[in-house]
Amino acid sequence: xxxxxxxxxxxxxxxxxxxxxxxxxxxxxxxxxxxxxxxxxxxxxxxxxxxxxxxxxxxxxxxxxxxxxxxxxxxxxxxxxxxxxxxxxxxxxxxxxxxxxxxxxxxxxxxxxxxxxxxxxxxxxxxxxxxxxxxxxxxxxxxxxxxxx
Numbered sequence: 001x002x003x004x005x006x007x008x009x010x011x012x013x014x015x016x017x018x019x020x021x022x023x024x025x026x027x028x029x030x031x032x033x034x035x036x037x038x039x040x041x042x043x044x045x046x047x048x049x050x051x052x053x054x055x056x057x058x059x060x061x062x063x064x065x066x067x068x069x070x071x072x073x074x075x076x077x078x079x080x081x082x083x084x085x086x087x088x089x090x091x092x093x094x095x096x097x098x099x100x101x102x103x104x105x106x107x108x109x110x111x112x113x114x115x116x117x118x119x120x121x122x123x124x125x126x127x128x129x130x131x132x133x134x135x136x137x138x139x140x141x142x143x144x145x146x147x148x149x
Contacts, residue, residue, distance in 0.1 A: 009044040016040035052082075081149060088145045095138015102131030 020033040110124030 009048060012044055013040060084145070084149050088142045091145065092138050092142040095141070096135045099131055099133070099135030099138070102134055103128060106131050 016037060020036050023036075024030055024033050106127045110128050113124050114121045
């Protein structure tokens with residue numbers, strides 16, 4: 001049963017990618033394909049968050065009243081640990097995407113400036129390194145958050 005909940009979102013994402021590729025090849029706009037991908041990813045995220053929450057609520061309602069509180073506390077601790085791991089992944093992912101965007105815009109400008117005047121190579125390299133620093137800071141925050149769990 002758990003493998004179905006793991007495989008179903010992956011199959012859904014793969015199917016949406018294949019659909020978007022075929023749509024672009026048939027002449028659909030790329031903007032529409034990107035929007036479709038973002039909506040498919042958002043749907044998978046919502047379902048991935050909702051299914052465990054509903055399952056935990058259903059298990060709590062059907063649990064026997066004589067059940068020990070330690071198992072309930074253990075379940076809540078596992079759930080909060082999972083959410084903490086998700087927060088760590090989001091922090092690292094967003095920082096990495098931000099660093100990638102910064103490097104993607106700074107590196108071509110640095111290459112162009114170096115092509116025109118080789119003396120500005122050191123200054124241009126600093127701007128590219130600052131963009132990469134964003135991802136490193138995100139990784140550092142993720143490591144610090146991981147130590148708190």
